[in-house]
Amino acid sequence: MTHTNPLFDTVTDAALAARFNDADAAVRRLAVLEAADLEDEAWLPLLADALRHDTDADVRRTAAQRLGAWETDEAVDALCAALDDADTDTREAAADSLAALKDPVAGERLLPHLADADTDADAFKRAALLRALRELRLPSAAGPALAALANASPFVRREAIGVLGWLRHVDALPQLKHIARTDASTEVRHAAVGALGFATDDGVIETLIHALSDRAWRVREEAAATLGKLRLVAARNALENALSDDYWQVTLQATRALGRLRDVASTHAVSELLTFPISNVRKEAALSLGELGDTHALAVLEAALDDGDPEVRKAARIAIAQISERHASHSAR
Numbered sequence: 001m002t003h004t005n006p007l008f009d010t011v012t013d014a015a016l017a018a019r020f021n022d023a024d025a026a027v028r029r030l031a032v033l034e035a036a037d038l039e040d041e042a043w044l045p046l047l048a049d050a051l052r053h054d055t056d057a058d059v060r061r062t063a064a065q066r067l068g069a070w071e072t073d074e075a076v077d078a079l080c081a082a083l084d085d086a087d088t089d090t091r092e093a094a095a096d097s098l099a100a101l102k103d104p105v106a107g108e109r110l111l112p113h114l115a116d117a118d119t120d121a122d123a124f125k126r127a128a129l130l131r132a133l134r135e136l137r138l139p140s141a142a143g144p145a146l147a148a149l150a151n152a153s154p155f156v157r158r159e160a161i162g163v164l165g166w167l168r169h170v171d172a173l174p175q176l177k178h179i180a181r182t183d184a185s186t187e188v189r190h191a192a193v194g195a196l197g198f199a200t201d202d203g204v205i206e207t208l209i210h211a212l213s214d215r216a217w218r219v220r221e222e223a224a225a226t227l228g229k230l231r232l233v234a235a236r237n238a239l240e241n242a243l244s245d246d247y248w249q250v251t252l253q254a255t256r257a258l259g260r261l262r263d264v265a266s267t268h269a270v271s272e273l274l275t276f277p278i279s280n281v282r283k284e285a286a287l288s289l290g291e292l293g294d295t296h297a298l299a300v301l302e303a304a305l306d307d308g309d310p311e312v313r314k315a316a317r318i319a320i321a322q323i324s325e326r327h328a329s330h331s332a333r
Contacts, residue, residue: 020046025056032059036066044070048078051094057087064090068097071106080113083125095128107136114144123153130159134166142169149175154185161188165195173199177207186216193219197226202234209238212254217247224250228257236261240269248278255281259288267294274300279309286312290319293326 019031032050035043044067051063064082067075082094101107110129117125130148133141141163148160149172161179164172173196180192193211196204208230211223224242227235239261242254255273258266270292273285286304289297297319304316 017046020050025054025059028054028056029059029062032062032066036063036069039069041070041072044072044074048074051078051082051090057085057090060085060087061090061093064093064097068100071101071103073106073109076101076106076109077113080110080125080129083113083128091124091128095124095131098128098132099134101132101136104136104138107133107138108140111138111140111144123151123156126151127153127155127159130156130163134159134162137166139167142167142172145169146172146175149179154183154188157183157185157188158191161191161195165191165198168198170198170200173204177204180207180211180219186219189214189216189219190222193222193226197229199230202230202232204230205232205235208232209235212238212242217245217250220245220250221247221253224253224257228253228260231260233261233263236263236266240266243269243273248276248281251276252278252281252284255284255288259284259291262291262293264292264294267292267297271297271300274304274307279307279312282307282309282312283315286315286319290315290322293323295323295327298323 016031016034019027020035022028022031028050032047035047047063047067051060051067054060054063060082064079067079076098079094079098083091085091085094098110110132114126114129114133117129126148130145133145145160145163145167146169148156151157151160157179161176164176176192176195180189180196183189183192189211193208196208205227208223208227212220214220214223220242224239227239236258239254239257243251245251245254251273255270258270267289270285270288274282276282276285282304286301289301301316301320301323305313307313307316
């Protein structure tokens with residue numbers, strides 16, 4: 001089929017348009033690239049048509065990648081349709097382009113497509129659409145996201161949690177707490193624990209403390225980070241226990257969280273980490289001691305000035321200065 005468009009009123013434009021119908025897929029792919037680089041919406045029908053109908057997967061994938069530069073209804077609809085493409089790379093390229101959307105108006109266009117993707121067989125499509133909606137923060141996406149929490153696919157549930165987290169949707173907290181404790185998927189529990197960080201009170205503390213004992217270290221790590229973010233002082237003992245976790249990543253986040261709590265009662269527990277075998281943890285311990293502000297930590301911090309890692313030594317200097325400045329300020333009052 002030969003494409004015609006009254007806007008292609010130059011010989012150059014007409015020649016480029018004709019190349020969309022060339023028998024050689026490589027030529028058609030180059031035509032997609034050149035037309036997209038023109039950044040002219042007049043080329044959108046050809047680009048969308050290439051995505052929907054070209055027989056070559058590389059051409060369709062390239063069109064999916066380049067259509068991400070537009071946020072028109074035509075581009076969004078073509079990308080949503082490509083989520084059903086037979087080619088995996090094309091589907092993923094379309095999903096990535098949709099995830100790059102920044103215009104909430106374009107995001108509203110996604111909702112009818114999400115409603116149409118109504119079965120577990122559409123898991124990839126549902127997950128991709130929820131992922132695209134996440135950072136747009138559309139209040140109208142809350143309903144579909146809440147419903148998706150019960151989807152059989154962990155990928156869909158994870159992306160639904162992302163939407164609700166970005167929306168800071170308080171009504172979802174009971175479901176998120178339940179998911180954080182019980183979901184079979186590590187990725188989903190991890191997402192739920194992180195999403196609890198938008199809570200505005202301590203109603204999530206029991207769930208987060210429970211998550212510090214999760215069988216997956218990444219969930220434990222996220223729980224420690226979220227407790228620190230929320231500055232839930234009542235979690236101090238649980239966080240101190242987490243310092244002895246088998247994974248240093250959990251220890252690091254628990255150390256950082258204790259610093260954010262600023263409870264001097266944790267000074268001794270954190271100080272002991274200045275001899276931890278992983279330098280990242282020693283560095284975090286020094287910085288946390290600076291946040292705790294207890295002068296009793298000065299001796300161990302001064303010893304850390306001889307640490308073999310320059311980042312640890314730097315952190316110790318920062319902490320010493322922070323504690324000394326705070327002490328001097330209190331003494332001057």
